[in-house]
Amino acid sequence: MIEVSGLCIRAGAFALDDVAFSIPGGAYGVLMGKSGGGKTTILEALCGLRSIERGSICLAGRDVTSLAPAQRFVGYVPQDLALFAHLSVRENLAFALMVRGKPFDAHVEELADWLGITGLLGRMPDGLSGGEAQRVALGRALAFRPSVLLLDEPLSALDEETRTEMHGVLRSIQKKTGVTTLHVTHHRDDARALADVVFELRDGRVARQS
């Protein structure tokens, strides 16, 4: 599960005060809100990439508030995907396992099969289509079997058809892995298609909608 309470983040004039929400283990949470409202900031705080002033973050029953990003076991897909351009798709998928010194060949093949990107394993990220790159970024984040998956506007750059296709991919991946997911978006369609729980970020506060 993801449990955030009393989270306070300040960056210059921008501030989030007393942000609190909870997503049950294995559920798909969607956080809605206007662009520039602080949705990405919350995800960065959950990943450990942004320091917080107050509050606590519990992921899968562990208090990770003061842990380094590497120790949080969070799969993170940023909005710009940030694929490693110098590594092949296979190496991108294997990266987290390779860093941890774990065997990766069989798992990478399995993951690629789930995501429908087996044919892309030998390719470099340059030249992948938006949907393909999205699947690779998703696979890279899931490869080390994280307990929590954080998605920052993952479908915003995709056309309508690919978007609907990706809804199916996200649903099936979540079903297979049971990973607790927080998906940040400003598209109501994403929430309707995917969410078990929906939150809205408004004026620096998070409120549950369903």
Add this chain to the structure above:
Amino acid sequence: MKTHRGERLFYIALAVIGGTYALLVVLMIAANVAYTTPAHLETALRSPEIQASLKLTLWSCLLAAAFSLIVAVPLGYLLARTNFRGKGLLEAVMDIPVVLPPLVVGLSLLIIFNHFRIGGVSLEQWLNAHGIQFTFAVAGVVVAQFSVAAAFAVRTMRGTFEQMPARVEEVALTLGCTRWQAFKLVTLPLARRGMLAAFTVAWARSLGEFGPLLIFAGTTRGRTEVLSSSVFLELSVGRLEGAVAVSLLMIVIAVGVLLMVRMWGGDRA
């Protein structure tokens, strides 16, 4: 039609104004080529002094460029990615070798090594006691080249890291990397073209360096003589044809290395 013509005139005007500089560069090379003859070149290349100078030039530039890259990567990264107290001062310090007259750089090195004393011993004396000589020695050639070239390499590396999104490193951190691992496995490989560019800039800068060498390493024939000092030495004894032949040799080496680097860099893109 009218807009079309106006546009064409706009580009022609830009080409004419900018082209004057390109023409000057071409004329400089052409002047060297026109002045020298194959016989002059052969004489220069057969001269043991020029051969020694060529050898020292190649490896001193290589070392100076390598040392420049070693300091440019961490400095460029810090300047591009972090904010800290005194950053403005560090940036100003990094610009000093770029704007300082070359002779002043040499003079400053001479003073650092020979006039700063700790416990009554200068740095040069202390190094000499350990069997190393910098002032008026081959090691001094590398130090003089490095002291200016590194500033150019730092600028290049800073630009490289500024253009690289920090997000890729952040993702690497979430995937289990320590800062060191993220730097080694993601940042450095992604910066390799910038590193190649920084190395090339430092190498080219070292090749053309003369002022600091003259003051700090001297231009002793066959000892601390590099190609830039060969041009000076040939001129000082009135052998203009020798100076021009060595200049041409420098142009050929510089263009050759730049082309090689560009091809190598392009292949890996």
